[in-house]
Amino acid sequence: MALLEVNNLKVYFHTRNGVVKAVDDISFSVNSGETLAIVGESGSGKSVSCYSLLDLLPKPPAVIEGGIANFDGEDLLSCSTDRMRQLRGNHIAIIFQDPMTSLNPFLTIGEQLIEPLIYHPEKSQRLNRKAARIEAINLLDEVGIVNPDSRFDSYPHEFSGGMRQRVMIAMALINKPRLLICDEPTTALDVTIQAQILKLIKQLQQTRDVAVIFISHDLGVVAGIADKVLVMCDGKTQEQNTTHKVFYNSTSDYTKKLLSAIPSGAKTKASGAQQGLDLVRVSHVKTYFKDFSNSENSPVKAVDDLSFSIKKGEIFGLVGESGSGKSTLGRSILQLAPLTAGSVHYSDTEISTLNPNQLMRWRPKLQMIFQDPYASLNPRMTVYETLAEPLLYHAIADKKTVAKQVQQLMDDVGLDRSSVLKYPHEFSGGQRQRIAIGRAIATQPEFIVADEPVSALDVTIQAQILALILSLVEQRNLTMLFISHDLSVVRSICDRVAVMQQGKLVELNETEKLWDKPEMPYTQELLKAIPPANPA
Amino acid sequence: MKKPFQTTAQRSSLWLDAWFKLRKNRMALFGFSVLLILCVVSLLTPWIAPYSYEAQDLMLGATPPSVAHWLGTDIFGRDMLTRIMYGGRVSLMVGFIATAVALVIGILWGSIAGFVGGRVDAVMMRIVDIMYALPFMIFIVLLMVVFGRNILLLFVAIGAVEWLTMARIVRSQVMALRKQEFIEAAYSMGLSRWAIIRRHIIPNTLGPVIVYTTLTIPSVMLLEAFLSFLGLGIQPPQSSWGLLINYGVETMEEYPWLLIFPGITLSLTLFALNFLGDGLRDALDPRASKD
Numbered sequence: 001m002a003l004l005e006v007n008n009l010k011v012y013f014h015t016r017n018g019v020v021k022a023v024d025d026i027s028f029s030v031n032s033g034e035t036l037a038i039v040g041e042s043g044s045g046k047s048v049s050c051y052s053l054l055d056l057l058p059k060p061p062a063v064i065e066g067g068i069a070n071f072d073g074e075d076l077l078s079c080s081t082d083r084m085r086q087l088r089g090n091h092i093a094i095i096f097q098d099p100m101t102s103l104n105p106f107l108t109i110g111e112q113l114i115e116p117l118i119y120h121p122e123k124s125q126r127l128n129r130k131a132a133r134i135e136a137i138n139l140l141d142e143v144g145i146v147n148p149d150s151r152f153d154s155y156p157h158e159f160s161g162g163m164r165q166r167v168m169i170a171m172a173l174i175n176k177p178r179l180l181i182c183d184e185p186t187t188a189l190d191v192t193i194q195a196q197i198l199k200l201i202k203q204l205q206q207t208r209d210v211a212v213i214f215i216s217h218d219l220g221v222v223a224g225i226a227d228k229v230l231v232m233c234d235g236k237t238q239e240q241n242t243t244h245k246v247f248y249n250s251t252s253d254y255t256k257k258l259l260s261a262i263p264s265g266a267k268t269k270a271s272g273a274q275q276g277l278d279l280v281r282v283s284h285v286k287t288y289f290k291d292f293s294n295s296e297n298s299p300v301k302a303v304d305d306l307s308f309s310i311k312k313g314e315i316f317g318l319v320g321e322s323g324s325g326k327s328t329l330g331r332s333i334l335q336l337a338p339l340t341a342g343s344v345h346y347s348d349t350e351i352s353t354l355n356p357n358q359l360m361r362w363r364p365k366l367q368m369i370f371q372d373p374y375a376s377l378n379p380r381m382t383v384y385e386t387l388a389e390p391l392l393y394h395a396i397a398d399k400k401t402v403a404k405q406v407q408q409l410m411d412d413v414g415l416d417r418s419s420v421l422k423y424p425h426e427f428s429g430g431q432r433q434r435i436a437i438g439r440a441i442a443t444q445p446e447f448i449v450a451d452e453p454v455s456a457l458d459v460t461i462q463a464q465i466l467a468l469i470l471s472l473v474e475q476r477n478l479t480m481l482f483i484s485h486d487l488s489v490v491r492s493i494c495d496r497v498a499v500m501q502q503g504k505l506v507e508l509n510e511t512e513k514l515w516d517k518p519e520m521p522y523t524q525e526l527l528k529a530i531p532p533a534n535p536a
Numbered sequence: 537m538k539k540p541f542q543t544t545a546q547r548s549s550l551w552l553d554a555w556f557k558l559r560k561n562r563m564a565l566f567g568f569s570v571l572l573i574l575c576v577v578s579l580l581t582p583w584i585a586p587y588s589y590e591a592q593d594l595m596l597g598a599t600p601p602s603v604a605h606w607l608g609t610d611i612f613g614r615d616m617l618t619r620i621m622y623g624g625r626v627s628l629m630v631g632f633i634a635t636a637v638a639l640v641i642g643i644l645w646g647s648i649a650g651f652v653g654g655r656v657d658a659v660m661m662r663i664v665d666i667m668y669a670l671p672f673m674i675f676i677v678l679l680m681v682v683f684g685r686n687i688l689l690l691f692v693a694i695g696a697v698e699w700l701t702m703a704r705i706v707r708s709q710v711m712a713l714r715k716q717e718f719i720e721a722a723y724s725m726g727l728s729r730w731a732i733i734r735r736h737i738i739p740n741t742l743g744p745v746i747v748y749t750t751l752t753i754p755s756v757m758l759l760e761a762f763l764s765f766l767g768l769g770i771q772p773p774q775s776s777w778g779l780l781i782n783y784g785v786e787t788m789e790e791y792p793w794l795l796i797f798p799g800i801t802l803s804l805t806l807f808a809l810n811f812l813g814d815g816l817r818d819a820l821d822p823r824a825s826k827d
Contacts (some may be wrong), residue, residue: 334724363726376717380550380739380822389735390725423822439721 002029003211004053004179009067009077011045011052014060022048022062024235030228032178035205035212037226037243039219039258041458042429045235046215050181053077054092055084071179089116093172097184099164103156109167110136110152116175136174143170144200161322162193169200173208180205181213186221190321190485195529198225217458220262220488220531223247231255261463263492266512269470271495272477273314279447279479280310280333285342287325287332302328304503305342310447315473315480317494317511319487319526325503326483327371330449333481334366335359346447364394364443371452373432377424383410383435384420390442405442413438414468430461434468441472449481454489466493487530491515499523550739554819564815570808578624587615589622590773598791608793610783616793619775620801626776627802630691630760631753637695638756639749642702647733647741649703650710661707664700672697676768690769694756705748709741742820750813754806777802 011023023045030036040046051057053069053076069076076087088094096102104112114132127135133152140148143166156164165185172180182201186194202225205212216222222229222243229246231238231254239252250256285306288299302325310316320326331337333344335351344352351362370376377386387406391397397405410417413434424432433453440448450469454462470493473480484490490497491511498508499522507520518524558564577584593613601608607616649660676693683689713719714737722732761778763769770776777798784795 331720336720336724360726360728363724366724368721368724370717370721372717376721378718378722378736378740380820381736389727393725393727393731425823436721439725443725 002031003072004213005029005068005070006049006053007068007070009049009052009069010065011048011057012063012065014063021235023052026067026230026232026235026237028230028240030179030211030213032211033205033209034228035202035214035226037214037216037222037229038232039216039222039229040232040238041217041258041460043234044232046217046232047183048235049232050094050183050213050215054088054094054181055081056094086122089120090175091177092179092181093175093177094181094183095165095168095172095185098188099161099168100188102168103164105156108153108155109159110154113139113152113167113171113174116171120175136170139170139174140167143167143173143204144196145170160193162189162197165189165193165197166200169197169204173204176208177210179211179213181215183215184217185214187217191487191531192321192525192529194221195531198531201225218262218531219247219258219459223532231258257460261460263463263466263486263488266491266515267493267495269474271314272474273311273495275311277312278309279312279347280481281345282309282329282333283307283343283345285329285332285344286340287328287337288340299340301325301503303332306500306503306505307342308498308505308508310479310481312479313477314495315482315493317490317497318481318483318500319485319490319497320500321485321526323502324500326500327451329500330368330451330481330483334368334449336368364390364396365446367440367443367445367448369433369437369440369448369450369453372456373429373436374424374456376436377432377439379424382421382423383415386424386435387438387442390439394443396443409438409442412441412472414464428461429457430465433457433461433465437465437468437472441476441478444476445478447479447481449483451483452485453482455484455486462489469493487526499526550820550822553822554816557819558815561815561819563811564819567808567811567813567815570804571812574624574805574808575628577621578628581621581625585618585621587618589614589618589775591615598787598794600791600793607797608791610794611787611791614773616780616797619780620777620798623775623777623780623798624801626687626770626774627757627760627778628805630694630776631757631805633691634694634698634756634760635749635752637691638698638702638752639745641695642699643706643738643741643745645699646703646706647710647737650707651714651729651733651737653711653714657707661704664703667697667700673766676763680768685768687770690760690763693763694759697759698752698756702745702748702752705744706741709744710737713737713740739820743817746813746817746820750809753809754802757802757805 006029007027009023009026010021013020013022026049028036038046038049048057048062052062052064064077067077071087071092076084079087103109110133113136114129117127117132117135118129120126137148137152140151145151145163145166156167159167185201186197189197198221201212204210214222214226226243228241229243230240231246231252233254238254239246239250246255247259250259285303286301287303288301290299304325306329318326318329328337332339335344339352342352343350346362346366349362351359354362384406387409388402391402391405392399406420407417410420415431415434415438419427424435427435453469454465457465466489469480472478482490482494494511496509497511497514499506499520501522507514507518507523514523515527518527591614593609596609596613598611599605599609605615605617607620609615610619645660645664649657675697679689679693719732719736722736727735758778760769760776761782764771764776764779765782770779772779780798781795781802784798788795
C-alpha cells in the first residue's frame with residue numbers, strides 16, 4: 001500500500017464563463033522513498049491537483065467533484081479542517097516556487113523556522129526555544145547553509161535566491177514530514193543553483209525516506225530526480241510510467257511533443273554572419289549604479305569593462321547567471337541604461353555620444369524584445385494600437401496604409417488577424433511574446449536585443465517562439481544579441497556565445513567550440529549544471 | 537472575422553471600448569442619468585423655477601411642504617425648491633469646474649514630476665509641500681484682497697488647493713509605472729518623453745484618478761459652502777447646496793425640511809458620482825471582465 005494513493009481526482013472551477021475542468025479524473029500514487037514527478041505545461045492542472053489534496057485551493061470557485069486521496073489510511077479530501085491543519089503541519093509539507101515571496105521579510109529565518117516547533121499543535125511535542133534553536137540549526141546545516149549558527153538570526157533579504165530556497169526546504173522538513181510536495185522549486189533559480197537544489201532534494205529524500213511529489217513544467221529537470229513521471233495536459237493524464245519508459249519508450253504523442261521541444265544539440269541552420277563586417281562594437285563599456293544600501297558609496301559594477309563586437313547577420317549569445325550584468329549590458333548597448341565609461345559603435349556611428357534627440361532617429365533601427373510579455377505590453381492598448389504606434393510615430397505608414405501593415409505584421413509573427421482588437425490580457429504568454437516581437441520588428445530594425453525572450457514561456461511555446469525568431473532573423477537579415485540564462489536555448493540558436501560573470505566577460509567563442517572545449521572553470525561549471533535531457 | 541478589419545480597427549480605442557462597457561453597467565448608467573438630469577435642470581432653472589430665488593414672503597415664514605411650495609419655504613418665506621434649483625447651478629459649477637482645474641494641473645504636475653524624477657521631481661514636490669503647508673484661509677483671503685470677490689476666483693482658489701493631492705497620487709502611480717517594461721519598450725521604440733507620458737503613462741493612471749475625482753467633487757462642494765459661510769464665497773440671497781445645508785443645520789430642530797431636502801439632493805449627487813466613478817474605472821480597465 002502506497003503512502004499516498006489518489007484515485008479519480010476531479011477538481012472543477014466554477015467561473016462566470018462556465019465550468020473549467022482543471023483536474024479531470026487523475027490517479028496516482030507515491031511511496032515512501034519514491035519521487036513522483038507531475039509534468040505539464042502551465043494550465044495543465046499539475047499544481048491544482050496537489051493543492052486540492054492539502055485544501056489550499058480557493059473554494060469557491062474550486063470544487064472537488066470526486067475522488068479519493070488516501071494518505072496512510074486517511075482520506076485527505078473528506079477530513080475535517082482541523083485534522084487537515086495537523087496533517088499539513090506534521091505529515092505533509094510543501095515547497096513553493098518563489099523563495100522570495102514565501103518567507104516573511106520582517107522575521108529572521110530562525111524565528112520562522114522554530115515557529116512550528118514551539119507552537120506544535122500537540123502540546124506534548126512542543127519544544128522550548130533553546131531546544132528548537134538547536135534543532136533548527138542542525139537542519140540548516142543539513143540543507144547546506146554555511147555557518148548555520150550565525151545565519152539563524154539573519155533576515156530573508158540577506159540570503160541569495162538559492163540560499164532562500166534551502167531555507168524553505170529546511171522549513172518544510174522541520175516537522176519531519178512523510179510527504180514533501182515541491183511545486184517548481186527550481187524554476188526561479190539559476191542553472192548552477194538549480195543543480196545544487198535538485199541534488200539536495202534527492203539526497204534528503206534518501207536520508208529521510210520521504211515521499212516526494214515534484215511538480216515541474218520541465219521534463220529536463222525531472223529526468224535526473226524522478227522515479228515515476230505523470231504527464232498531464234488540460235487536466236487529464238497523458239501518460240504515467242517509470243521515468244525511463246517515459247523518456248525512451250513513450251506511448252503518448254503529447255509526451256513525445258514535450259520531449260522534442262526541449263532544446264538540445266547544436267544550431268542546425270548555418271550562420272548568417274558576414275565576415276569582417278562588425279555591426280555593433282562595444283569597447284570598454286562600464287555601467288555602474290549607485291548603491292544606496294552601502295555607506296562607503298562604492299558603486300555596483302553591473303558591467304565592468306567589456307569589449308566585443310557583433311558581426312552583421314549573426315546571433316550573438318550572452319549567457320550568465322542572474323546578477324551577472326547581462327541584461328544591463330543589453331540595455332547599455334541600446335542606450336537605455338546610461339554608460340559610465342566606454343563607447344558603443346553602431347556601424348560607423350558612435351551612438352553612445354548622441355544626445356536623446358539624435359538618438360531618437362536611431363531607435364527604429366535598434367530594437368528590443370523583453371523577457372516578460374506580461375509587463376512589456378501596455379495593458380490599455382489593443383494589439384492594433386500597440387503595433388500601429390511605432391508605424392505611425394516614425395511615419396513608416398500613413399493613416400491609410402497602417403491597417404494593412406499591422407495585418408502584415410500579425411501574419412509575420414503568426415498571430416490570428418481576427419484578434420487585432422483584443423487587449424494583451426486576452427492572450428496567452430506565447431501569443432503576447434509574438435505581439436512584442438511584432439512591435440520590435442515593426443520599424444524594420446537591423447539590430448535586436450532579445451533579453452531572455454523565452455524564459456517566461458512553456459517549453460513547447462518556447463520552441464515555437466525560438467523558431468519564429470530564427471526565421472525572422474533569416475528573412476529580415478537581422479543581427480541579434482540573444483541574452484539568456486538557459487544554455488541549451490543559447491546553443492540551439494546562437495552562432496557565438498559570450499559568458500558573463502559579475503559584470504566581466506569570462507569567455508567568448510563560437511558556440512560549438514565553447515561547448516566542446518570550455519576553457520575557463522566558470523564556463524565548465526555552467527555547462528556541467530545543465531540538467532541532463534535524459535535520465536541516465 | 538466578425539467585422540471588416542479597417543473600419544473597426546481605426547475606430548476602436550480605450551475610450552470607445554470604455555463607452556460600450558459603461559453602457560452595459562446599470563448602476564453607472566443610473567448615476568450618469570441622475571447627473572445629467574441635475575445638470576439640465578440647473579441649466580434651465582431661470583426658466584422653469586416656480587418662484588424667484590430672492591422673492592421673500594415674510595408673512596408666510598417657514599412652512600412645511602405644501603401644494604404651493606413642494607419642499608416648503610425657509611424662514612423668510614422663500615420657496616425651497618427654487619432655492620435648491622438655483623443652488624445646484626452654483627454647486628455643480630463649482631464642483632465640476634474646480635475639480636477639472638485640479639484634475640488638469642494635478643495630472644500634468646504629478647506625471648511630469650514622477651516621470652522625469654531626480655532634481656525636477658524634488659523641486660516640484662517641494663512646491664507641493666509648501667502649498668500644503670500654506671494655510672488655506674490665508675491663501676483665499678490673499679486672493680480676495682488682490683482680485684476682489686468673484687465667483688471665478690472661487691473656482692481657481694479651490695482648484696488650486698485640490699490639485700495637490702491629485703498630483704501626489706498621480707506621481708506615485710507614475711513612479712511605479714515608469715519601471716515597467718512597456719515604458720522601456722516605448723523608449724526603445726524612439727517615442728519622445730511627452731508621447732510616452734501622454735500615450736502610455738496617463739491612461740494607466742486613470743483608475744485611482746477617477747476614484748479620487750469622484751471623491752473630490754463633493755468635497756469641493758462642501759468647501760464652497762464653508763467659504764460662503766465665512767462670507768468669502770456666494771452671498772445670500774444667492775444660494776448653493778452647501779449654504780442651504782449650513783442654514784438648515786442651524787434650524788434643524790424647528791424646521792427640519794430646511795436641512796433634509798438640500799441634504800437629500802447633495803447625497804443623491806454624491807451617490808450618482810460614486811456609481812459613475814466606479815463604472816468608469818471598470819470600463820477604462822480592459823482587464824476588468826467584459827460582461
